[in-house]
Amino acid sequence: MPPSPRAVCAALLALPLLATPAVADQGHAASEGREHRLHVAPWGDDSWPGTEERPLATPAAAQQAVRELTDGMTGDIVVSLRGGTYPLAEPLALSAAEGDSGTGGHRVIYQAHGYGTADQERVTFSGGREITGWSHAEGDIWRADVGSLDTRQLFVNGERAERAALAGEPPAMFPTETGFITESTAPQSWERPEDIEFVHTFADSYSEARCGVAGVRGDASGTEVTMEQPCFRRATELYTELYGEDVGLIAPTAVENSATFLRERPGSWYLDRSRPGHHTLYYHGRPTDVVAPVLEQVVTGRGDAGAPLRDVTLRGLTFSHTTWLGPDEPAGFPHIIGTWYYTGDDPVAQEAAAIPSAVSFRGSTGLVLEGNRFTRLGTTALELADHSRDITVRGNTVDDTSGGGIHVQSLDEEDPAASPRDLLIEDNWVHHVGRDYRGSWGIMLNRPFGSTVAHNQVDHIPYSGIVHLNVAGDGTTTGGTRIVNNLVHHTNSALIDGGGIYGNGTQGPSFEAGALIEGNVVHHVDGPAATGTEYPPYAVYPDDGGQHVTIRGNVLLGNQNNFGGVAPGRMRFTGNFWDDTDTYWWEGTGEQVEISGNTELSPLAPEESCRADAACAAVLGTAGLLTPR
Numbered sequence: 001m002p003p004s005p006r007a008v009c010a011a012l013l014a015l016p017l018l019a020t021p022a023v024a025d026q027g028h029a030a031s032e033g034r035e036h037r038l039h040v041a042p043w044g045d046d047s048w049p050g051t052e053e054r055p056l057a058t059p060a061a062a063q064q065a066v067r068e069l070t071d072g073m074t075g076d077i078v079v080s081l082r083g084g085t086y087p088l089a090e091p092l093a094l095s096a097a098e099g100d101s102g103t104g105g106h107r108v109i110y111q112a113h114g115y116g117t118a119d120q121e122r123v124t125f126s127g128g129r130e131i132t133g134w135s136h137a138e139g140d141i142w143r144a145d146v147g148s149l150d151t152r153q154l155f156v157n158g159e160r161a162e163r164a165a166l167a168g169e170p171p172a173m174f175p176t177e178t179g180f181i182t183e184s185t186a187p188q189s190w191e192r193p194e195d196i197e198f199v200h201t202f203a204d205s206y207s208e209a210r211c212g213v214a215g216v217r218g219d220a221s222g223t224e225v226t227m228e229q230p231c232f233r234r235a236t237e238l239y240t241e242l243y244g245e246d247v248g249l250i251a252p253t254a255v256e257n258s259a260t261f262l263r264e265r266p267g268s269w270y271l272d273r274s275r276p277g278h279h280t281l282y283y284h285g286r287p288t289d290v291v292a293p294v295l296e297q298v299v300t301g302r303g304d305a306g307a308p309l310r311d312v313t314l315r316g317l318t319f320s321h322t323t324w325l326g327p328d329e330p331a332g333f334p335h336i337i338g339t340w341y342y343t344g345d346d347p348v349a350q351e352a353a354a355i356p357s358a359v360s361f362r363g364s365t366g367l368v369l370e371g372n373r374f375t376r377l378g379t380t381a382l383e384l385a386d387h388s389r390d391i392t393v394r395g396n397t398v399d400d401t402s403g404g405g406i407h408v409q410s411l412d413e414e415d416p417a418a419s420p421r422d423l424l425i426e427d428n429w430v431h432h433v434g435r436d437y438r439g440s441w442g443i444m445l446n447r448p449f450g451s452t453v454a455h456n457q458v459d460h461i462p463y464s465g466i467v468h469l470n471v472a473g474d475g476t477t478t479g480g481t482r483i484v485n486n487l488v489h490h491t492n493s494a495l496i497d498g499g500g501i502y503g504n505g506t507q508g509p510s511f512e513a514g515a516l517i518e519g520n521v522v523h524h525v526d527g528p529a530a531t532g533t534e535y536p537p538y539a540v541y542p543d544d545g546g547q548h549v550t551i552r553g554n555v556l557l558g559n560q561n562n563f564g565g566v567a568p569g570r571m572r573f574t575g576n577f578w579d580d581t582d583t584y585w586w587e588g589t590g591e592q593v594e595i596s597g598n599t600e601l602s603p604l605a606p607e608e609s610c611r612a613d614a615a616c617a618a619v620l621g622t623a624g625l626l627t628p629r
Helices: 005-011 059-067 231-243 606-611 614-622
Strands: 036-040 077-081 084-087 092-095 108-112 123-126 128-131 135-138 141-147 179-182 197-202 207-219 222-227 254-256 268-272 279-284 290-293 299-302 312-315 317-320 335-337 340-342 352-354 357-362 368-370 380-384 389-394 397-399 406-409 421-426 429-431 443-446 449-454 457-461 466-469 482-484 487-491 499-504 515-518 521-523 538-542 549-552 555-557 561-565 571-574 582-585 593-596
Touching (some): 059 108, 084 128, 108 317, 380 389, 499 515, 555 606, 555 614, 606 614
Parallel strands (some): 077 108, 123 317, 368 389, 389 421, 397 429, 406 443, 429 457, 466 499, 549 571, 561 582, 571 593
Antiparallel strands (some): 135 141, 179 222, 197 207, 207 222, 207 335, 340 352
């Protein structure tokens, strides 16, 4: 049996510090006083004064104007952005030190023009570049010269295009000290093998690696594939540690990124980087409205414990078109779990990092991110990191990301005060994330205090939906997490050792100060191979090491397993409603696990049975989004 996700998480002592969203309405409303409004429009001019008649042209120019005003604020500063796309040459970098914070109890607000009205305009911050100048290459293949552009994603007519990939399953391969061998001669026909990337999916667990090919050689008797280092070596070490010496790095389950595969798949693309500074982009089909992501991030915010970035609001904005080039490097992407991957030659416990996020805040307080959309991203959507508190993330939509959704984290063992506190993640719809890095989470919190995750909808997630962790911590490093009234469904479609709501690590020093999972509806958590798998997904999964968690008044329907895990302790399952789905404990039920007062619904018609029960029906009617999308 591979180590549980808890065992892996407990080893990750050096992940980059992520942070958390949070707090209530009080203090976040528009302040009293004289409002100062700046206007920005795609047709504006950065030499203009930023009035409604003569708007600025870029968010960066508006930021400079804001900085000249924040010292003497007598009311909120509102940057009103007219509809359109704002291509960014670099991320909009908000800094406490540079004067981007609200002062005097007032706020700096960046918002779409007409926010909150029927006339709200659509505003996009784009880290991408429009691709033009297409010409016919051959057959149905078109080409465009793109200079030094590099990207791992492409969007055509607003939809994610598939990177050229081998049709069907790869030939059977067997590991060597430097790569793989196969009796097949097919790899010898793959063009530019040094561009090719192998994908290795551990479908019955929680990892999916990506490593590049260094070279291919062979004859009529077979083929030898040499893999890039250090990715291959590190991945072999990692998976030997996680899954045992008889596993290591498994044979590829998919093969991507060759012009050979482009011809096989309409709607796919390939970037030829063989001539430095003269890259050529190929697309199978007639391309229209093509955008290639270029930036890794579109908005960042930075402060520190003594001088946090404070009182900033982002609302009604769309953040799009990021890419992360890390997996293209020789180190590749030896994935561990979630959005974490192995980065070094030391033990796994000491060398890990996380997929970057399109919008990232660290050392921040009093932030509000409301009514935004995070979409068409080659990264995770939103990261909030250490020394962040009193932050509200409400009413946002997150979809079509290569990485995860909303991620909150602290791993600074040296400074317990770094833990995110007073967090509110409410009324967000997170769906169809992890498009490339399929171990990604929907909503994840690690080591927060006083955090509430409420009334969100999380669905169609390749791995786990809502995740609460206490990595490398104890009962003093987290507490008061509330996961309430959420709707979670169709998770674990690619990797199964996880769940709709997954947690590990001690969640506080007592039940009263621990985690509460209440009033959630979780259905259709069944994984890619739901029948007969040794390591099934769960609707609610308290993993080993989990303690002081109350799981109360939830509705669990149509899942492969409703609850269970790896020998957690000090758990209370009370007042829940579930069908007759199996309950599975890998190593027994653990110590002090109370299962009482729950209602088993009719196995023939569990939903109808729930609706006939007033208490159960009330949970169905309450869970999920507060506002329609």
